[in-house]
Amino acid sequence: MPVRSSGFARQGWLLAVGSFATLAAGAAQAATPGLSGEKASFPPFDPAHFASNLFWLAVTFAALYWLMSKVALPRLGSILEERAETIGRDLDQATQMQAKAEDMAQAYEKALAEARKNAQGIAQTAREAGAKASDAQRHATEAELAAKMAQAEATIAKTKTKAMGNVRDLGSDIAVAIVAKLTGQAPSASEASAAVDQALTHG
Incomplete structure (x- = not known):
C-alpha cells in the first residue's frame, strides 16, 4: 500500500503544480497589454499583487501537499489496504469452505458407495441363507416322507x-x-x- 500512497501524493503534487502554472499563465496574460492598450483591472492579475499571490499560492500548495501526503492519502491507503485484506480473507474463507464442501461431498459419495456395497452383501447373504434353509427344509421333508413311507410299507x-x-x-x-x-x-x-x-x- 505505500506504493499507492506515493502515487496519490505524486498526483496531488502534479495537480497543485498544474494549478500554479495555470494561475501564473493567467497572471502573465493579464500583465500583457491588450489590443486596446488598457491593462486588466482584476486584482489577482494585477502585477502589483504578484508577490503576495505567489507567496500565498506557495503556502497553500505546501499546506495542501502536506495535508494530502500526511492525512488524506495515508487514510485512503489504509482504507484500501484494509479493504484488500478483507477481500483476501473472504476469498480465503470461500476457498476453505469450498474445499470443505468438496471433502464432504467426497465423503458422502464414499459412504454411499460403501452402503450400497454393504446392502448388496447383506442381500446376497440373505439369499444364500434362504437357499440353505430351503434346502435343509426340503431334505428334512423328504427324509420324513421316506421314513413314513418305509413305516407304511412295513405295516402293509x-x-x-x-x-x-x-x-x-x-x-x-x-x-x-x-x-x-x-x-x-x-x-x-x-x-x-x-x-x-x-x-x-x-x-
Whole structure:
C-alpha cells in the first residue's frame, strides 16, 4: 500500500503544480497589454499583487501537499489496504469452505458407495441363507416322507403276512371240510396245509 500512497501524493503534487502554472499563465496574460492598450483591472492579475499571490499560492500548495501526503492519502491507503485484506480473507474463507464442501461431498459419495456395497452383501447373504434353509427344509421333508413311507410299507407287509396266515389257516380248514364231505374221509392237517400252499403258490 505505500506504493499507492506515493502515487496519490505524486498526483496531488502534479495537480497543485498544474494549478500554479495555470494561475501564473493567467497572471502573465493579464500583465500583457491588450489590443486596446488598457491593462486588466482584476486584482489577482494585477502585477502589483504578484508577490503576495505567489507567496500565498506557495503556502497553500505546501499546506495542501502536506495535508494530502500526511492525512488524506495515508487514510485512503489504509482504507484500501484494509479493504484488500478483507477481500483476501473472504476469498480465503470461500476457498476453505469450498474445499470443505468438496471433502464432504467426497465423503458422502464414499459412504454411499460403501452402503450400497454393504446392502448388496447383506442381500446376497440373505439369499444364500434362504437357499440353505430351503434346502435343509426340503431334505428334512423328504427324509420324513421316506421314513413314513418305509413305516407304511412295513405295516402293509406285516398286515399282508398276517392276512396271508389267516387265509392259509382258513383255506386249510375249508379244504379239510370239502374233502371230508366229498370222500367221507378227512385229510390230515399237514396234507391240507400243503395243498393250500400249493394252490396259493400257483394261484
